[in-house]
Amino acid sequence: MRLLWLRNDLRLEDNAGWQHLADYRGQTAAVFILPAHWRTTDEYGLHRLGAARSAYLQQALTDLSARLAPFALTLLQGDPAELLLAWHERQPFELVTHAAQAPEEAGWLTRLHDAGVLLHTFEAQPLFAPQQVAPLCERFPASFTGFRQQVEKKPAWPVPAPQPAVDLGRLRAATCPLTSGIGWPKWPGEPVHPAWHGGETAAQGWLTHYLFERRALSHYKASRNELTGRYFSSHLSAALAWGCLSPRTVWHQILAYEQHWGSDEHSYWLRFELLWREYFHWSLRVHDRQLFAAGGLTGRAVTGEFNAAYWQAWCNARTGWPMIDAGLKELMATGFCSNRLRQNLASCLIHELGLDWRLGARFFERYLVDFDVASNWGNWAYIAGTGHDPCQGRRFNPHRQWRQYDPGLIHLHQWLPELGPVTLEQVESHQRGEQLLDYPAPLVPLA
Ligand SMILES: Cc1cc2nc3c(=O)[nH]c(=O)nc-3n(C[C@H](O)[C@H](O)[C@H](O)COP(=O)(O)OP(=O)(O)OC[C@H]3O[C@@H](n4cnc5c(N)ncnc54)[C@H](O)[C@@H]3O)c2cc1C
Known part of the structure; x- marks a missing residue:
C-alpha cells in the first residue's frame, strides 16, 4: 500500500x-x-x-x-x-x-x-527545483539581494511549470485501520476577506479574480504598503502557506497576466515578493534549528529579562500605543494584518518593549491565518537583527510610518473605534507619553 x-x-x-x-x-x-x-x-x-x-x-x-x-x-x-x-x-x-x-x-x-x-x-513548497538551488545552498547568500541577483541572472532561472491534477479515478482506495477524526475548535464565522476562505477551490477563484477580473496587480507596487483594503496586496499568503496554491501556479499565472497586459513594475514586484518567500524557505533548509535560537543566524548571545507586564499588555492589545494596539486587534480578530503593520508590530515588540523576538514570532504563529514557518521566523529574525538583514535589525518609527501609510487614520478608526475622532497629532503626542487621550498610557513612551 x-x-x-x-x-x-x-x-x-x-x-x-x-x-x-x-x-x-x-x-x-x-x-x-x-x-x-x-x-x-x-x-x-x-x-x-x-x-x-x-x-x-x-x-x-x-x-x-x-x-x-x-x-x-x-x-x-x-x-x-x-x-x-x-x-x-x-x-x-x-x-x-x-x-x-x-x-x-x-x-x-x-x-x-x-x-x-x-x-x-x-x-x-518552493518555486525552484532543489537541483537549481543546490549550488546556492552550498554557500547561501547572506542577503536577499545576493540570492535574487543569482536567480534573476541571464539566462534567468526558469520556474518549473506546474503539473496538472492527476486522474484520481485510477486510485484503488485502502481504508484506515485507526479511528479517525479531528475535534475542531469553535467555528469563528465566515472570514471577512474572500482570500481567507480555505481551500484550493476558493484560492483558485481568488487568484483569477485578483489577477484577471479585478486586475488589481496593475497597482500592486504602489499599494502593497497600505494598511487596509481588499486589493492593496494580493492576499495570497494563506493559500500559499497551506499549499492550496503552489507558488509555481501563482508565478505562471503572473506570467500569463504579463503576456496579456504586458509586464511592468507591479507584476515584477509580485514575483519579487515571491522570491523573498523562496529566499526564507531555502534559508531555513540551510540553517535549520539555528534560526530558532535567540541569536538566530548570528549566533550572538542575547540577554534580556522577560517582562510579564509588557507581555500581558501585548497579548491584550493594550500597549498604550493606539497604532500598535489597532494592528494587534486586527491580527487577533482576523488572522491577518498587512506587511507594513507586521513590520511595525515586530519592531515595537523587539526594539521598544525589549521582549524576546521569538515570543513575537510565536505570537504571530498562533494568530496568522497565513503562518509559514520560514517566512514568519525569517522576517522576525530580520527585524531583530538575528537573521539576514545586512543592517543588523530594523527599528521603525511608527509616527513616521503612519504619516506615510495611514495619514487619515483609517486603520486606527477601524480597529480602535473607542478612540473617537482623534487627530494624528493627538495620537502621536499620546504615544510620546503626553496623556492626551482617554486611553491607557504607553508602556514605553515612543521617542
Ligand atoms: C514579522 C513578520 C512576520 C511575517 N510572517 C509571515 C508568515 O507567517 N507567512 C507569510 O506568508 N508571510 C509572512 N510575512 C510576510 C508578509 O507580511 C506576508 O507574506 C504578506 O503580508 C501577506 O499578504 P499578501 O499575500 O497580500 O502579500 P503580497 O504583498 O501580495 O505578497 C505576495 C506573496 O509574496 C510572499 N511575501 C510577501 N512579502 C513577503 C516577505 N516579507 N517575506 C516572505 N514572503 C513574502 C507571500 O507569500 C505573499 O503572499 C511576515 C512579515 C513580517 C514583517
Whole structure:
C-alpha cells in the first residue's frame, strides 16, 4: 500500500504526491494529521492554532475532501509519527510526503525512517527545483539581494511549470485501520476577506479574480504598503502557506497576466515578493534549528529579562500605543494584518518593549491565518537583527510610518473605534507619553 501524508500541500493541482499514488498499482490512501500539541497552551499563553488558522485549515480539508470524492481523505489528530507508526504496524505502507521544511517535520520523518517506513519525498513548497538551488545552498547568500541577483541572472532561472491534477479515478482506495477524526475548535464565522476562505477551490477563484477580473496587480507596487483594503496586496499568503496554491501556479499565472497586459513594475514586484518567500524557505533548509535560537543566524548571545507586564499588555492589545494596539486587534480578530503593520508590530515588540523576538514570532504563529514557518521566523529574525538583514535589525518609527501609510487614520478608526475622532497629532503626542487621550498610557513612551 502507498500512503500520501499531506501537511501544507492541501491541493490536487501541482502536487506530485498524487502522481506517486497514481503511478502505484496497489492500494492507496491519503491522510492529514493535526498535530495534537498545536493546541496545547504554554506558560506564555501561546498555542499554535488560533481561530483563523483553524477555520482556514478546516475549510481547506473540507474542500479537498469534496474534490477527492469518492476517494476518501483520512483525518487524524495526535502525534503524527506515533499515529503513522501505529497504522504501519497494522497495515504496512510506503509513505509519500513532501520534504520537511522545518526541524519539527524533519524529526517526524526521521522517526518514521528509523522505524523502517519506506519514504518517498517530493517538493511542494518552493518555486525552484532543489537541483537549481543546490549550488546556492552550498554557500547561501547572506542577503536577499545576493540570492535574487543569482536567480534573476541571464539566462534567468526558469520556474518549473506546474503539473496538472492527476486522474484520481485510477486510485484503488485502502481504508484506515485507526479511528479517525479531528475535534475542531469553535467555528469563528465566515472570514471577512474572500482570500481567507480555505481551500484550493476558493484560492483558485481568488487568484483569477485578483489577477484577471479585478486586475488589481496593475497597482500592486504602489499599494502593497497600505494598511487596509481588499486589493492593496494580493492576499495570497494563506493559500500559499497551506499549499492550496503552489507558488509555481501563482508565478505562471503572473506570467500569463504579463503576456496579456504586458509586464511592468507591479507584476515584477509580485514575483519579487515571491522570491523573498523562496529566499526564507531555502534559508531555513540551510540553517535549520539555528534560526530558532535567540541569536538566530548570528549566533550572538542575547540577554534580556522577560517582562510579564509588557507581555500581558501585548497579548491584550493594550500597549498604550493606539497604532500598535489597532494592528494587534486586527491580527487577533482576523488572522491577518498587512506587511507594513507586521513590520511595525515586530519592531515595537523587539526594539521598544525589549521582549524576546521569538515570543513575537510565536505570537504571530498562533494568530496568522497565513503562518509559514520560514517566512514568519525569517522576517522576525530580520527585524531583530538575528537573521539576514545586512543592517543588523530594523527599528521603525511608527509616527513616521503612519504619516506615510495611514495619514487619515483609517486603520486606527477601524480597529480602535473607542478612540473617537482623534487627530494624528493627538495620537502621536499620546504615544510620546503626553496623556492626551482617554486611553491607557504607553508602556514605553515612543521617542
Ligand atoms: C514579522 C513578520 C512576520 C511575517 N510572517 C509571515 C508568515 O507567517 N507567512 C507569510 O506568508 N508571510 C509572512 N510575512 C510576510 C508578509 O507580511 C506576508 O507574506 C504578506 O503580508 C501577506 O499578504 P499578501 O499575500 O497580500 O502579500 P503580497 O504583498 O501580495 O505578497 C505576495 C506573496 O509574496 C510572499 N511575501 C510577501 N512579502 C513577503 C516577505 N516579507 N517575506 C516572505 N514572503 C513574502 C507571500 O507569500 C505573499 O503572499 C511576515 C512579515 C513580517 C514583517
